[in-house]
Amino acid sequence: MANIEFPTEAWLEIPELADHKLILHGFGTRRIPPRIPNNKIRLMTVKQVHKSRTLILDAPQENLGKYSRFRFDSMITNQPGIALGIRTADCLPVLLFDPETKVVGALHAGWRGTGEGIAQKVVGRMGKFFGSRPVKLRAGIGPGIGHCCYEVGEDVVTTFRSKFSWWADVFSFRGSKRPKLDLARANTYQLLEAGLKEENIYLLDLCTYCRENLFFSFRRNKEEKQEQLSFIALK
Numbered sequence: 726m727a728n729i730e731f732p733t734e735a736w737l738e739i740p741e742l743a744d745h746k747l748i749l750h751g752f753g754t755r756r757i758p759p760r761i762p763n764n765k766i767r768l769m770t771v772k773q774v775h776k777s778r779t780l781i782l783d784a785p786q787e788n789l790g791k792y793s794r795f796r797f798d799s800m801i802t803n804q805p806g807i808a809l810g811i812r813t814a815d816c817l818p819v820l821l822f823d824p825e826t827k828v829v830g831a832l833h834a835g836w837r838g839t840g841e842g843i844a845q846k847v848v849g850r851m852g853k854f855f856g857s858r859p860v861k862l863r864a865g866i867g868p869g870i871g872h873c874c875y876e877v878g879e880d881v882v883t884t885f886r887s888k889f890s891w892w893a894d895v896f897s898f899r900g901s902k903r904p905k906l907d908l909a910r911a912n913t914y915q916l917l918e919a920g921l922k923e924e925n926i927y928l929l930d931l932c933t934y935c936r937e938n939l940f941f942s943f944r945r946n947k948e949e950k951q952e953q954l955s956f957i958a959l960k
């Protein structure tokens with residue numbers, strides 16, 4: 726991937742998701758302003774706090790702005806015209822789409838949320854509240870800090886080991902003093918355990934820390950405190 730250049734002013738998309746006419750999605754970069762490229766779709770965000778609660782929107786919404794104060798790290802909706810926005814600068818944005826029941830979801834997964842099993846929980850809630858069948862779901866995993874760069878503490882290894890049978894597959898102990906975590910792989914495992922088909926899980930596979938020209942990275946530039954936006958919406 727190292728030599729691929731991207732357009733300077735374009736949302737990054739996952740082709741398999743972009744093919745679906747029912748939805749609009751995008752993964753933002755540091756080069757584009759965090760505004761939805763469709764004036765019929767309104768952006769909403771929440772106060773992300775590294776937990777695993779899900780905001781469920783199952784009715785038309787007048788005031789989306791109020792939700793920016795509410796503490797959630799994931800959102801699901803069956804309402805068209807609402808872009809579920811996730812802000813990240815190393816954590817992973819994960820977008821979900823059910824073409825059968827016409828439901829979308831978005832979640833924010835750093836190591837804490839991943840440790841709480843957020844991806845698996847959101848898939849479960851799409852089933853509980855909207856009747857989504859995991860076997861039909863599509864998932865897009867966006868840019869985040871990669872296994873190349875994401876050094877974590879031993880406490881993270883301990884947390885994952887106590888919860889996940891696949892924990893040893895998502896840590897690398899080579900090449901650095903501290904363990905490195907593969908967040909994208911951990912979330913892929915959670916989606917598979919939730920019942921998604923492997924061929925319906927798509928990875929952008931771009932590291933926010935390595936790709937300074939494309940992304941903000943909290944680890945690389947702590948003083949910047951800037952984030953890129955990712956979103957998914959039903960049209």
Ligand SMILES: [Zn+2]
Pocket residue numbers: 870871872873874932933934935936
């Ligand atoms: Zn990297």
